[in-house]
Amino acid sequence: MSTPPTPPAEPLQRHLISDLPEALGQTVTLQGWVYSRRDLGGIRFLLLRDRSGVVQCVFGKTELPLAESCVRVTGRVAESPKAPGGLEVHAEALELITNAAEPPPIEIPKEAWHVNPDTLLEYRHVSLRSPKARAALKVQAELVRAFREVLSAEGFTEIFTPKLVAAGAEGGAALFEVDYYGKRAYLAQSPQLYKQIMVGVFERVFEVAPVYRAELSHTSRHLSEYLSLDVELGFIDSDEDVMALEERLLKAMMRDVAERCAPEFALLGAAAPDLSAPFPRLTLLEARALVRERYGHQTGGKDLDPEAERLVGRWAKEERGSDFVFVTNYPQAARPFYTYPTDDGLTRGFDLLFRGVEITSGGQRVHEYGTLIAQLRARNLDPEAFRGYLEVFKYGMPPHGGFAIGAERLTALLLGIANVRFARAFPRDGSRLHP
């Protein structure tokens, strides 16, 4: 009955392309994809791509396989001032691992030439292989990692809350409906109510998870499914503590990513934000006056419109040297019922703009049961629909607050990606459920 465990196969002595500068003059084995190939008669070039980069491999008469085939190349690393990265591999052997059955639908090295974003998104499962697409998602992964690391170091605990819920956190608009064992459920628009409950357990919590908005508007900044970076903390004095945390957090995330992802920033031509100045703060009223008086722009509605956001961001950059700016003290009418109200009809709710676009809503929340009931009624919402949520406020919730950052929007603004769809691997919107 005995089955001695098989010893692990001797791992292949494989080099990553990013390690080649330290292997000059040595013979190495690389694995990866045929990024492109070129035949100059007696000499053939293969650009090989692996997860760490691209390198030129030089062959004699060897037959080179189709683009995107998987191959193993063995050869000697040599300096080559003309080659990308300043070195190349003088190939001695080429082994085909998996042959591409046909040329890819998109020429991946020429991705940028495809002006139609719909084509790139239709073939996203292939176009993601381009170094630039890969770089954007890599930066996003590092942003998320830094988010967790900074918060963990400040005593926060990660939580995992349900995305299948019985009612929307904000009252019901733009919800996706789910057939839940014959009953009606919805996809959560935010973990708002759950992260507040979890403040009663861990005091300081964060979550990284998808959220859902059945947005009908087809804009370059909205997705139907996006990654929300959520934070909530208890025993605060005011929204000031929340903003101070978010500023500390974002500065640390930006510094960390700029350092870890220097090659990705260079590839994308992206500039790290200037973080030397404190994030300036304007009340919403001040922000409205600013864009009217300084830029002649009249904002309608309860909130700032996109042009007003852009102008406030411009002011912050020009006058305060900051890519970020907080807009504070939103009116109660512009905020959900759980936002901490102040006597002047305003709230302790804020937005944070990054390069002129909103990336966060946050604020202090109501922590007293009676105030919550009153806030729901003032908005014509039925307290019964929020029963499970309200219940916890009967049993002692500390003053608390938090915020949520949209990961794709943050990534797109950081890297200069105009359409937020390209800051998500497989974006979902009103007309896209594939691939």
Place this chain on the structure above:
Amino acid sequence: MSTPPTPPAEPLQRHLISDLPEALGQTVTLQGWVYSRRDLGGIRFLLLRDRSGVVQCVFGKTELPLAESCVRVTGRVAESPKAPGGLEVHAEALELITNAAEPPPIEIPKEAWHVNPDTLLEYRHVSLRSPKARAALKVQAELVRAFREVLSAEGFTEIFTPKLVAAGAEGGAALFEVDYYGKRAYLAQSPQLYKQIMVGVFERVFEVAPVYRAELSHTSRHLSEYLSLDVELGFIDSDEDVMALEERLLKAMMRDVAERCAPEFALLGAAAPDLSAPFPRLTLLEARALVRERYGHQTGGKDLDPEAERLVGRWAKEERGSDFVFVTNYPQAARPFYTYPTDDGLTRGFDLLFRGVEITSGGQRVHEYGTLIAQLRARNLDPEAFRGYLEVFKYGMPPHGGFAIGAERLTALLLGIANVRFARAFPRDGSRLHP
């Protein structure tokens, strides 16, 4: 127009309860919840709970608020051999932060006395505050953190793939249906197809995200929504590389968590697994023979039944000193179409059992387009329904494989929690969508 940034409010000099051993003899300010109170005539005891623990605070005639009220206590830290933890706080001041409006529906310190799990789950938003409930979720958060850290150190990149999909990865059973802008979509049962696509981008990827199973069976080991820890890696030689990675990963996770969460393990009476032995391996055929010959148990069906899993786990523990055991070489009929087939009608697919319960399915995947089409047809699945997925296999996928670990099941088995629902903050099943 100038709004100088408000300086952050001076943070309260607050001590955490876990810091008190270093503050003996000092006067400290604590914040937290009234865990319980006791009146012994001239002397009153308040057990105070914060995110780090529970401590006894001793008062004179002070009126103590209802359980679960939020309070601030100032007092001197003194040794007290009879008090929990060996010390207590001689209180000088009590400040009420938020009064509980009524006693909680569950006596949180007596949580274990509530024998009806449905009651605990109905009031989960309150019962989560118990130190034991909190400890289980804390251990889970640390397991997930270790999962990410180990993989990041091995060159893996985190991915975020869609949970709203057009078709199921396995063909269609147990899917939740979503009304997606008037069209039909489903909640993803697994990121399987997407993580494979992402091997073409990053070679080594992981994801931590919810997945959905419309399970009709109401068992103590199934949830409708659970957290899946997914891994996939390219350029492997066989499923051996995948198992070696999973063994390395789980051992590192278990060691890390046992160290970081010693107080939580002690509170829950949980034992860290013995990790000194290699994880033993049995083929499925060997496992069936083992339970039949050694324990007289006959397994039906294509897979091991729960009793057979338990017996294989027992064998691994008794004979090999391991809490884990791999069951390998599943037959093709018991595995999805994307599992790497071998000539004998078997596959390079495996399960991993932990303490006699399956926590992982994994294996090597098919990486060749033609083989995938053949595998789909052999299962009467329509290749057209998998078009977006198949597409990528036309363009060079390396040999690859991976696995998924159910986070709640892993947590429950590690901590001796009999019902997996208590290893999730807000569990969802056929009869539960609240709170």
